[in-house]
Amino acid sequence: MEGRLKKIPEGFVSYRFAAIVIASLFFASLAGWIAQELVPPDFVERRALYDASWRPGAARIVDLLDLHDPFRSLWYRFVLALFFAVLVACNVSRFRRIALRSLRAELPAGAEELRKRPLFFDLSWRSLTAGVKGAADPLVRYGERHGRRESVDPAALERLFARLEVLLKRRGLRVACARGGDAVRFTATSGRLRSPGTMLFHLGIAVITVGGLVGSLLGWRGMVYLKEGETAPLPPDSAAALRVDDFRIVTAGGGEIRDYISTVTILGERGETLAAGTIEVNRPFRHGGVNIYQSSYTMSEGEFARARISYRLRGEIGRRTAEMTSGSAAVLGDSAAVVSALRFLPDFRMGSQGAFSASPFPANPALEVEVSSSGEVRRGWLFLRHPDFNSRFGAGVDLALEGVEPVYYTGLEFASNPGVPVLFAGFAAATLGLLFMYLCNPRIIKGIATREGLLMAGVEGRWKASFAREFEEIRETIQREFDEGG
Amino acid sequence: MAHADTQLFWLAFWMYLVSFVLFTVFSAVKRRGAGLAATAVFAAAFVCHTGALAARWIATTHPPFSTMYEYAVTMSWAVALSFVVVLARFRRMALGVAVSPLLIVVLVVASLLPKEASKQLMPALQSYWFYIHVTLAALAEGAFIVAAGTGIVYLARRKGGGAKDVLPANDLLEEIVARAIRIGYPLFTIGAMFAGAIWAQYAWGRFWSWDPKETGSLVIWLYYTLVLHENMRGRWRGKKLAVAAIVGFALALLSFVGNLFLGGLHAYI
Incomplete structure (x- = not known):
C-alpha cells in the first residue's frame, strides 16, 4: 500500500492542484450555466436558421464546443473526470496520515x-x-x-x-x-474526528460522482401519456404492461390543484394482474426495479368526455342546460334548434392558420359548436372563462359553455437508475463527514x-x-x- | 390575519432601515448609545420579521417557502438570525453597518415580488424534503450574506481606518467571515445540494436535471469549496477572503433572482 501510494505524484495530490481543479470545475460550470441561457434550446433542430442569422462562425463554435448541451460536452466531462481523479487520489494519499493522527496523539519532542x-x-x-x-x-x-x-x-x-x-x-x-x-x-x-470527517466528506463526494456516472451509463428513462383504460408496455421487460385504471386531478376548495393521482395495474403476459397501486407526485410506484413517477398530464385537442351548455331561446326568460359528448348533438328544448359539438381546445388561441391550442392545459377552454335551426347553420366558439362572449347564434339562440370535462392523459415517467443506492450512500457519507467536520x-x-x-x-x-x-x-x-x- | 404578514413585513423593513441609519451613526460618532439604539431597533425589526413569517405560515397553513416572495422573506430572516447570533457571540455592533444594508437589499427584492398567499401547495412541493431543502438553503444563504457584510466591514476598515474604535480587529473580522462561510457551507451542501437531489429523485425520478437553478447552486457550491480550500492552504486570507465573501454574495443573489428570468423546474413565483 505504502509503495503504491508513493507512485502518486506529489503535485497531483497537493492542495494547490486541488484548488486549480476545483477552480477549473467552477469556471466550467459557470460557462455551462451561461451557455445554457444564451444558446436556444432548439439550436440543433434549427441549426441552419441560426447559422444564417448569427454572426459568421458563432453557430460553428457552439457546435464545436457542444454549447447547446454543455454539461454533456467532452470538455466538461474531462474537467469532471479530473476532479474525481484528484479527489480519489487525495483521499488515498492522506488516508494513512489522517487515520494515524486521529488514533493517537503526537507527543512533543522537546x-x-x-x-x-x-x-x-x-x-x-x-x-x-x-x-x-x-x-x-x-x-x-x-x-x-x-x-x-x-x-x-x-x-x-x-x-x-x-x-x-x-x-x-x-x-x-x-x-x-x-x-x-x-x-x-x-x-x-x-x-x-475532524480530519476523518473531512476525509469522509471527500469520499462521499467521490461516491456521489460514481453514483452519477453509474446512473448516466446504466440508467434509462421513458415517458408515456395514457388515458383511462389504455395500456403501454412496461420497459425494459415489454412482456409486462401498465394499464391506467383512473386518473384524477384533485383540487382544493379554491380550485388550486392539490394532487395528480393515477391508479395503475401492472399486467403480465397473459393479462393477469401482477401489481396494482396509485402514483402521486412525490410518491412513485415501484415494480421490478422500475420506478414510475407521476410526471405530468395533458389533454388531447378536440377530444372531451362531456360538455355542459346553457341556452336560452327567443322569448324565454330562464336558461336551460344540455349535455353533450364528443361528436354528439343536442336538441335545444322543444325547439327545432340542434347544437353539435365540433372541436374542443383546452387553451384557445387564434393564429393566422385559425384557432389552435397554445398548450395542453386548460388555460382558456373553448368548444366549437354548430347550431342548426330552420335550415340555417351557424358555427362559433363558446368560451368557458368568458360565457358572454360570442354567445348569440342567430335564430334566437343564446348559448354559454358551463363546463367541460376533457379527456385527460396522465403523463407517467418510467425510470431505472442503478446509481441511486450509490448516490444515497455518498450523500450519507458526505453528510456524516460534514457533521464531524463542523461539530x-x-x-x-x-x-x-x-x-x-x-x-x-x-x-x-x-x-x-x-x-x-x-x-x-x-x-x-x-x-x-x-x-x-x- | 389576512394582511398581517405584509403589514409586519413592511414594519420590519422600515425598522431595519432605521437600524441601518443608526448603525451608520454609531460607526461615525462612536457613541455606545447609538450602537445600543441601533441594536435595539434591529432586534425589534427581527421580532416583526419573525411575526411576519409566523402570520404568513398561519394564513397559508404551510411554512412560508412556496413562492419567491416567501423564500426571500425567509432568507432575509436567516440573514437577520445569523447577524443576531454573531452579535451575541462577538458583541460587535458595528458589523450592523454592513449586514443591515445587505439584508435590506434582499427585502427590497422581496417587496417587488407578488405577495399573494395560497393555502394550497402545488403537488411537487408537498414533501418534507421541500422543507429541509429550503430551510437549510435559506439559513446557508443567510450565513453567506453575513460573511459578505463582515467582508465589507473588513475592507472598509482597511481603507478608512478612521473608525478604529468601534470596528473589531482585523483578526476577529476575518474569523467572523471564515466562520460564517464555514457555517453556511455545510448547511448549503446538505440542504441545497443533497436534500434537493434526494427530493428531486422522489418527485421527478432524477436527482439532477441541469436545471438553471441546480446549475446555479452547483456553481455556488464549487465557489465556496474553492474559497475554503484556498483559505485552508493560507492563500485567501484577510482582504482576499473578504472579497471572496462579497463575490459569493453576488453569486447567491444571481442564482436567487435567476429564477425570475431563467425559468426551469424551480420557476415558482
Missing part, C-alpha cells in the same frame, strides 16, 4: 519545539504554587530571573500533573502523556511538565483569534488553580 510556537508559556512550579503574593517574593523573583528554579520531588510532580490533567479535561481536552527522565510530556487534544473543534495543546516547572504551547486551533483567547484562559485557570498562596 522544549525547543514548544518555545518556537507563537502561543506558549513557561512557568516554574514555585511561581505557580506561590501565586501572586509568592511570585512577588524577592527570593523567587531573583532566582527565576537567573534561571534557578526550585525543584519538586517526583511524587509532587505526579500530583501537580494530575491536577493539571483534571484542569485540561474539564475544558473538554483529552490528555495523552509519556513519563521519562523526570518529566511528563503530554498532548491535550479535542475534535480529533468538532480541533485544538492541540502540547506541554512538558518537569520537576522545575511547566512549559505549554498552543499548537493547533481552528480559529486563530479564539484559540489565542482560549489558550490565555487556560493559562489564567492554571495559575488560579495552582495558587496556594492565596
Whole structure:
C-alpha cells in the first residue's frame, strides 16, 4: 500500500492542484450555466436558421464546443473526470496520515519545539504554587530571573500533573502523556474526528460522482401519456404492461390543484394482474426495479368526455342546460334548434392558420359548436372563462359553455437508475463527514511538565483569534488553580 | 390575519432601515448609545420579521417557502438570525453597518415580488424534503450574506481606518467571515445540494436535471469549496477572503433572482 501510494505524484495530490481543479470545475460550470441561457434550446433542430442569422462562425463554435448541451460536452466531462481523479487520489494519499493522527496523539519532542510556537508559556512550579503574593517574593523573583528554579520531588510532580490533567479535561481536552527522565510530556487534544470527517466528506463526494456516472451509463428513462383504460408496455421487460385504471386531478376548495393521482395495474403476459397501486407526485410506484413517477398530464385537442351548455331561446326568460359528448348533438328544448359539438381546445388561441391550442392545459377552454335551426347553420366558439362572449347564434339562440370535462392523459415517467443506492450512500457519507467536520473543534495543546516547572504551547486551533483567547484562559485557570498562596 | 404578514413585513423593513441609519451613526460618532439604539431597533425589526413569517405560515397553513416572495422573506430572516447570533457571540455592533444594508437589499427584492398567499401547495412541493431543502438553503444563504457584510466591514476598515474604535480587529473580522462561510457551507451542501437531489429523485425520478437553478447552486457550491480550500492552504486570507465573501454574495443573489428570468423546474413565483 505504502509503495503504491508513493507512485502518486506529489503535485497531483497537493492542495494547490486541488484548488486549480476545483477552480477549473467552477469556471466550467459557470460557462455551462451561461451557455445554457444564451444558446436556444432548439439550436440543433434549427441549426441552419441560426447559422444564417448569427454572426459568421458563432453557430460553428457552439457546435464545436457542444454549447447547446454543455454539461454533456467532452470538455466538461474531462474537467469532471479530473476532479474525481484528484479527489480519489487525495483521499488515498492522506488516508494513512489522517487515520494515524486521529488514533493517537503526537507527543512533543522537546522544549525547543514548544518555545518556537507563537502561543506558549513557561512557568516554574514555585511561581505557580506561590501565586501572586509568592511570585512577588524577592527570593523567587531573583532566582527565576537567573534561571534557578526550585525543584519538586517526583511524587509532587505526579500530583501537580494530575491536577493539571483534571484542569485540561474539564475544558473538554483529552490528555495523552509519556513519563521519562523526570518529566511528563503530554498532548491535550479535542475534535480529533475532524480530519476523518473531512476525509469522509471527500469520499462521499467521490461516491456521489460514481453514483452519477453509474446512473448516466446504466440508467434509462421513458415517458408515456395514457388515458383511462389504455395500456403501454412496461420497459425494459415489454412482456409486462401498465394499464391506467383512473386518473384524477384533485383540487382544493379554491380550485388550486392539490394532487395528480393515477391508479395503475401492472399486467403480465397473459393479462393477469401482477401489481396494482396509485402514483402521486412525490410518491412513485415501484415494480421490478422500475420506478414510475407521476410526471405530468395533458389533454388531447378536440377530444372531451362531456360538455355542459346553457341556452336560452327567443322569448324565454330562464336558461336551460344540455349535455353533450364528443361528436354528439343536442336538441335545444322543444325547439327545432340542434347544437353539435365540433372541436374542443383546452387553451384557445387564434393564429393566422385559425384557432389552435397554445398548450395542453386548460388555460382558456373553448368548444366549437354548430347550431342548426330552420335550415340555417351557424358555427362559433363558446368560451368557458368568458360565457358572454360570442354567445348569440342567430335564430334566437343564446348559448354559454358551463363546463367541460376533457379527456385527460396522465403523463407517467418510467425510470431505472442503478446509481441511486450509490448516490444515497455518498450523500450519507458526505453528510456524516460534514457533521464531524463542523461539530468538532480541533485544538492541540502540547506541554512538558518537569520537576522545575511547566512549559505549554498552543499548537493547533481552528480559529486563530479564539484559540489565542482560549489558550490565555487556560493559562489564567492554571495559575488560579495552582495558587496556594492565596 | 389576512394582511398581517405584509403589514409586519413592511414594519420590519422600515425598522431595519432605521437600524441601518443608526448603525451608520454609531460607526461615525462612536457613541455606545447609538450602537445600543441601533441594536435595539434591529432586534425589534427581527421580532416583526419573525411575526411576519409566523402570520404568513398561519394564513397559508404551510411554512412560508412556496413562492419567491416567501423564500426571500425567509432568507432575509436567516440573514437577520445569523447577524443576531454573531452579535451575541462577538458583541460587535458595528458589523450592523454592513449586514443591515445587505439584508435590506434582499427585502427590497422581496417587496417587488407578488405577495399573494395560497393555502394550497402545488403537488411537487408537498414533501418534507421541500422543507429541509429550503430551510437549510435559506439559513446557508443567510450565513453567506453575513460573511459578505463582515467582508465589507473588513475592507472598509482597511481603507478608512478612521473608525478604529468601534470596528473589531482585523483578526476577529476575518474569523467572523471564515466562520460564517464555514457555517453556511455545510448547511448549503446538505440542504441545497443533497436534500434537493434526494427530493428531486422522489418527485421527478432524477436527482439532477441541469436545471438553471441546480446549475446555479452547483456553481455556488464549487465557489465556496474553492474559497475554503484556498483559505485552508493560507492563500485567501484577510482582504482576499473578504472579497471572496462579497463575490459569493453576488453569486447567491444571481442564482436567487435567476429564477425570475431563467425559468426551469424551480420557476415558482
